[in-house]
Amino acid sequence: MTDLLLIAWIFLIAGIVAVPIAAKFSLGSVLGYLLAGIVISPVLSYFNVDVVSIQHFAEFGVVMMLFIVGLELEPKALWSMRTQLLGLGGGQVILTTAVIMASIMMLGYAWQYALTIGLIFSLSSTAIVLQTLQENGLMKCDGGQASFSVLLTQDIAVIPMLALLPLLAMPELGDVGQITTQTAEHASGLSLVQGLASWQAALVTLAAIALVVVGGHYLTAPIFRFVALARLRELFTATALLFVIGIALTMSLVGLSPALGTFLAGVVLASSPYKHELESNIDPFKGLLLGLFFITVGAGINFALLSSRIADVLLLTLCLICIKIAVLAALGRFFGLQGSQRWLLAMGLAQAGEFGFVLLSFAVASHVLPQELADLALLVVTLSMLLSPLLFIMYQKIVAPKYVTPTSTREESFPQERKVIIAGAGRVGGLVDRILNAGGIKATVIDYNYKQLDAMQSIGVKHYFGDATRPDLLIAAGIEEASLLIVALDEQEQITKLVRYAMQTYPHLHVIARAVHRHHVYELYAYGCRDIIRETYDSTLRIGRSAFEALGIEREKAEQMVKIFADYDKELLRSLADVYEIGVPFEQNKAYVECVKRLIGEKEPEIIKAIQAVRERPRE
Structure with a gap:
């Protein structure tokens, strides 16, 4: 048993020491582990x-x-x-x-x-x-x-x-x-x-x-x-x-x-x-x-x-x-x-x-x-x-x-006057960039999809190549002077990684983050982000409003009914985010489950009553 524990300890300490050193010199964890194995090879041979x-x-x-x-x-x-x-x-x-x-x-x-x-x-x-x-x-x-x-x-x-x-x-x-x-x-x-x-x-x-x-x-x-x-x-x-x-x-x-x-x-x-x-x-x-x-x-x-x-x-x-x-x-x-x-x-x-x-x-x-x-x-x-x-x-x-164009990987390449950075040029980030551009605001858009960048450049839209989760690239893009970071990446892990880094490193920065689903909202909230947009939420509300209209409810009433539900859902989301624990399945989080039951029991009848009141209100 002692021999087994000693060998396990040798492997653990080798990895714990070597990988951070390799990361410090930008060598990657794999090379760190390989070098750790080479260093401890004589010790393993001895045992x-x-x-x-x-x-x-x-x-x-x-x-x-x-x-x-x-x-x-x-x-x-x-x-x-x-x-x-x-x-x-x-x-x-x-x-x-x-x-x-x-x-x-x-x-x-x-x-x-x-x-x-x-x-x-x-x-x-x-x-x-x-x-x-x-x-x-x-x-x-x-x-x-x-x-x-x-x-x-x-x-x-x-x-x-x-x-x-x-x-x-x-x-x-x-x-x-x-x-x-x-x-x-x-x-x-x-x-x-x-x-x-x-x-x-x-x-x-x-x-x-x-x-x-x-x-x-x-x-x-x-x-x-x-x-x-x-x-x-x-x-x-x-x-x-x-x-x-x-x-x-x-x-x-x-x-x-x-x-x-x-x-x-x-x-x-x-x-x-x-x-x-x-x-x-x-x-x-x-x-x-x-x-x-x-x-x-x-x-x-x-x-x-x-x-x-x-x-x-x-x-x-x-x-x-x-x-x-x-x-x-x-x-x-x-x-x-x-x-x-x-x-x-x-x-x-x-x-x-x-x-x-x-x-x-x-x-x-x-x-x-x-x-x-x-x-x-x-x-x-x-x-x-x-x-x-x-x-x-x-x-x-x-x-x-x-x-890539020389202007996409050097610090001096990025436009210094731009105060908005958009991470991701896909179906969300690209559209956000167009909206801001229409309002006279020029953003620095970073994406790692080479074909996407080429396609956008062919129609005269300039984006920048790179991994937006890399700290050195963010610094080159001017994040230290930026006032707004919009995280519109596709992958949940990448979004979380970037939000966590930005919130911890640049407290002055306003971060708007795209969330993949409801529990992703809780996770981003736990890291300090307060401007979180669920990627399908607004479209879902619009579908609900259209459903009411299709059933014969006037447009104004339908909009009010959906707004009442949206306000309730936002309040519910904020309350649940306070008791959510990252990495713990929600069904095992007693505080979370009890909060859900309490809010639904207390608030949902009120919301149903308020929505029904709008629906039954006579036309003016």
């Missing part, structure tokens, strides 16, 4: 810690991450990505494999070795790329969406790779007659499809997928309602973990990728009312496990082999990165990615991925690769992942600024 086993456990963070990503995608959105999934993603895997295979064969290796390493090196790191894109607010831009499509395709491609590798077994590496048995022992453990005929295995696999889809759609609400009876926060967390682990286990039992299974379940639950509850409970575990995974990558470097073959490893790693950048840049251009977005895709996915650890081990066990070659390839995978955050930094500091 004979099995880093590989910890790494396999920590890989579950990738499973959780894909589940959360799936929660943000509805099936319609996923279907709209089919061209990128099949064309861009599939093309990347095939072309990268072919180029790397040809390069390795030119070095004199057998084609089986070359194909195996080509397949493994064609994969990129889902954990590093998605984590970095989310941290930098790049997930929703064109390059971020293309990167996600390629990563998803790569995760799918792992399944046929696992089926193909045993067929490439080399007789000189072991007893070929025993390969199938050894491979099965290596790959399985418990399995529902082992020993079944192909058609039977296919039926069981389809049944497992159907169970995930149907179960996720119909069982989530009843289970959460049952758990809510206990009114214990920890049970909600346990239930969220139950869903994710159960789905991952189901996929593993039928030989599919757990990450793909949880992603599919996330897509199914994207429209569920419990979506945010699941996400908020799983997110802390995801973050911790991903941090642990990156630390193990840094700690798992074979420094003895690296020191003896440092030149070979560096050369191979640089060749791998250059090949993947070239392939991805060419495909990005072919599929319509322009400017910095194409280079975000190319440089972001230029590393090898965490599935490389699994596939290399599997290839050795299947007598496909010799141990010496696999160890060298493992170093290339690890080093390329270690260099990945540096490529993102190069993209942000060197590449991206070259593809």
Whole structure:
């Protein structure tokens, strides 16, 4: 027990110390974790810690991450990505494999070795790329969406790779007659499809997928309602973990990728009312496990082999990165990615991925690769992942600024006389900008959607490229002198992040924030914002007024009836915001529930009476 606590303490202190230091120098959390692993590697070796086993456990963070990503995608959105999934993603895997295979064969290796390493090196790191894109607010831009499509395709491609590798077994590496048995022992453990005929295995696999889809759609609400009876926060967390682990286990039992299974379940639950509850409970575990995974990558470097073959490893790693950048840049251009977005895709996915650890081990066990070659390839995978955050930094500091107008990334570029900043140029922010412009007020509008900015510029509207949640960009835009910040971003997390930062850092600033839903209003209110606009609220009131008119009520009366309700709802909202607790489901917040019951019991009869009085009032 003491040894376990000591090892856990070492991992925790390494992450806690390294990540803030990396953040201070704008290196990103991923590179911080990787460097932490390198620093503690000698300590772990001294205590004979099995880093590989910890790494396999920590890989579950990738499973959780894909589940959360799936929660943000509805099936319609996923279907709209089919061209990128099949064309861009599939093309990347095939072309990268072919180029790397040809390069390795030119070095004199057998084609089986070359194909195996080509397949493994064609994969990129889902954990590093998605984590970095989310941290930098790049997930929703064109390059971020293309990167996600390629990563998803790569995760799918792992399944046929696992089926193909045993067929490439080399007789000189072991007893070929025993390969199938050894491979099965290596790959399985418990399995529902082992020993079944192909058609039977296919039926069981389809049944497992159907169970995930149907179960996720119909069982989530009843289970959460049952758990809510206990009114214990920890049970909600346990239930969220139950869903994710159960789905991952189901996929593993039928030989599919757990990450793909949880992603599919996330897509199914994207429209569920419990979506945010699941996400908020799983997110802390995801973050911790991903941090642990990156630390193990840094700690798992074979420094003895690296020191003896440092030149070979560096050369191979640089060749791998250059090949993947070239392939991805060419495909990005072919599929319509322009400017910095194409280079975000190319440089972001230029590393090898965490599935490389699994596939290399599997290839050795299947007598496909010799141990010496696999160890060298493992170093290339690890080093390329270690260099990945540096490529993102190069993209942000060197590449991206070259593809925007010079006036969009420098402090002196922003108009100094403007006192209004609008974060987001989409369907809300863009319209607000037009309204203010009509009133003679010029605002500085910041958005990260490259195509949106190009489209607006083509009709003579000038907006600025950048992530509005970045403090340095806000300073460059003049937030220290601004009097008004309008937060019109699309993502709830981004809105909350920007509002919290602005309210805490610039108390003089008036902040108008777009809220996604009612509980988001409470959250923004808790951070000090008092000018909050629910994105569908005004349109809902107008629909209510139109409904009254359609039922024969005069327009003036309909407007008064709706105004009475709106005033009551605003009073209710303010009262409930005072007792709302961030991160606590409202059904577990006794003060909140009691306040709702009291206000509805006291006020609603009065409101109904007042509205009825207006309706029954005779015409003047």
